[in-house]
Amino acid sequence: MELKNKKWTHDHFYGVREEILKHWPTGADVNFEEAVKYHETIPARKHFAKRLVKAKKNGETLTQPRAGVALLDEHINLLNFLRTEGEADLLPTTIDSYTRQNQYENCANAIEESMKAGRSLLNGFPAVNHGVHGVRKLVESVDGPLQVRHGTPDARLLTEITLAGGFTSYEGGGISYNIPYAKSVSLEKTIYDWQYNDRLVGIYAEHGIEINREPFGPLTGTLVPPCISHAVAIIEGILAAEQGVKNITLGYGQCGNLFQDVAAIKALEQLAEEYLVKHGYSDCVLTTVFHQWMGGFPQDEAKAFAVISWGAAAAALAKATKVIVKTPHEALGIPTKEANAMGLRATKQLINMLADQPFPMTAEVDIEVEMIKAETRCILDKVFELGNGDFASGSVRAFEAGVLDVPFAPSQYSLNKILPARDNNGAVRLFDVGNLPFTQDIIDFHKAKIDARAKEEGRKASFQMVIDDIYAISKGRLVGRPN
Numbered sequence: 038m039e040l041k042n043k044k045w046t047h048d049h050f051y052g053v054r055e056e057i058l059k060h061w062p063t064g065a066d067v068n069f070e071e072a073v074k075y076h077e078t079i080p081a082r083k084h085f086a087k088r089l090v091k092a093k094k095n096g097e098t099l100t101q102p103r104a105g106v107a108l109l110d111e112h113i114n115l116l117n118f119l120r121t122e123g124e125a126d127l128l129p130t131t132i133d134s135y136t137r138q139n140q141y142e143n144c145a146n147a148i149e150e151s152m153k154a155g156r157s158l159l160n161g162f163p164a165v166n167h168g169v170h171g172v173r174k175l176v177e178s179v180d181g182p183l184q185v186r187h188g189t190p191d192a193r194l195l196t197e198i199t200l201a202g203g204f205t206s207y208e209g210g211g212i213s214y215n216i217p218y219a220k221s222v223s224l225e226k227t228i229y230d231w232q233y234n235d236r237l238v239g240i241y242a243e244h245g246i247e248i249n250r251e252p253f254g255p256l257t258g259t260l261v262p263p264c265i266s267h268a269v270a271i272i273e274g275i276l277a278a279e280q281g282v283k284n285i286t287l288g289y290g291q292c293g294n295l296f297q298d299v300a301a302i303k304a305l306e307q308l309a310e311e312y313l314v315k316h317g318y319s320d321c322v323l324t325t326v327f328h329q330w331m332g333g334f335p336q337d338e339a340k341a342f343a344v345i346s347w348g349a350a351a352a353a354l355a356k357a358t359k360v361i362v363k364t365p366h367e368a369l370g371i372p373t374k375e376a377n378a379m380g381l382r383a384t385k386q387l388i389n390m391l392a393d394q395p396f397p398m399t400a401e402v403d404i405e406v407e408m409i410k411a412e413t414r415c416i417l418d419k420v421f422e423l424g425n426g427d428f429a430s431g432s433v434r435a436f437e438a439g440v441l442d443v444p445f446a447p448s449q450y451s452l453n454k455i456l457p458a459r460d461n462n463g464a465v466r467l468f469d470v471g472n473l474p475f476t477q478d479i480i481d482f483h484k485a486k487i488d489a490r491a492k493e494e495g496r497k498a499s500f501q502m503v504i505d506d507i508y509a510i511s512k513g514r515l516v517g518r519p520n
């Protein structure tokens with residue numbers, strides 16, 4: 038396997054495909070030409086890419102939950118409930134953890150057990166086991182654009198089955214579904230396997246079927262600085278575009294300081310456009326997704342609603358194309374459909390109330406935009422250099438060198454040298470820049486911000502700040518002040 042950011046030829050792709058479709062019996066039902074014809078029957082109102090483009094044009098921020106249960110009819114009921122009671126603009130299908138690890142046998146057992154128990158014993162929808170026919174029943178029974186959301190390093194069979202089944206959007210990426218999701222899965226192999234998924238979307242596009250792709254923005258979802266998630270998002274956008282993907286949503290996980298969060302979305306839009314055009318992908322349509330706080334949540338439901346609403350406000354003021362919504366059960370586990378719908382309605386209320394209030398792009402926000410762009414450029418340009426002009430191989434080398442580094446990542450392929458901490462206003466800065474290829478003025482900026490907080494708190498800047506910030510929001514604050 039030689040990893041390079043080069044569009045796979047049809048021969049290469051179809052050579053790999055034959056083996057993939059044998060990984061589980063339901064793979065035998067995948068027939069590409071038949072699937073293209075099936076997609077042509079899907080009504081336009083269910084096309085994810087079209088709905089995103091319309092939202093971008095109209096300045097809307099669409100709402101989308103996460104949701105997935107083991108059995109098909111229950112999953113259909115759940116999604117229809119979220120569409121009607123939750124007023125969700127876009128719908129997910131969150132895939133279960135066994136499927137994410139390619140453990141389809143375990144899924145089969147869990148489906149059996151769920152039927153006996155009369156409740157879902159999986160934390161998501163086992164789409165590979167339900168197969169093309171099960172997915173098509175889902176697509177035909179739910180009235181809304183549908184997206185596959187998961188965390189699968191090797192998602193090739195899942196992609197084949199869900200796309201043949203009629204999903205019109207697909208989340209994930211070779212870095213964003215390895216580093217935060219796996220401990221010892223080769224990063225090089227995951228990036229290669231995700232070229233397969235993107236090439237399949239590209240081949241659908243060559244047949245006139247537009248499928249939206251969304252790299253997973255938040256990564257570990259815990260104090261991830263904007264420059265880190267932006268660098269990974271833009272790299273995965275470039276890798277997808279090279280394989281022929283034309284409709285891309287790039288994402289960011291809320292950090293909590295409003296100026297930084299609004300600036301992060303603006304910086305992402307500007308930088309993604311710049312890098313995709315610079316590297317020859319000027320025909321890609323770009324949208325953004327804002328993930329409501331991905332870190333620890335308060336158990337108290339009223340406080341959880343406050344966190345959800347703050348994320349809704351930031352998404353609306355940033356004018357992200359869509360927002361991924363949390364629920365008041367976040368600290369407890371898989372939410373009930375009622376709790377999920379309430380998170381959606383609270384979010385919708387905020388978005389509607391803020392729709393008429395343009396956010397003032399103050400000097401402070403502009404500084405934040407420029408800082409995030411400068412930091413992200415340092416990383417992206419170093420990755421490109423390490424790959425001798427190739428972002429795929431460059432990413433592997435960048436993680437080896439700590440030029441790309443994701444805080445609190447389980448993967449052995451991430452050096453985990455960087456340490457984030459909040460500044461005195463709650464913006465996420467770097468307490469330890471690790472081996473990030475920052476210029477001295479950027480390093481000095483972060484140090485000054487952290488030192489200002491230390492001074493205010495009357496304590497030395499230390500790892501304790503990082504720990505305090507990890508727990509802060511679940512304990513009712515933003516900045517982890519000393520007791």
Ligand SMILES: CCC[C@H]1O[C@@H](n2cnc3c(N)ncnc32)[C@H](O)[C@@H]1O
Nearest residue numbers: 103104105106131160161367371372
């Ligand atoms: C990276 C995604 C993490 C988030 O994804 C939520 N999540 C996971 N699985 C389900 C599910 N089956 N239904 C509703 N939400 C779900 C978690 O709560 C967490 O917030």
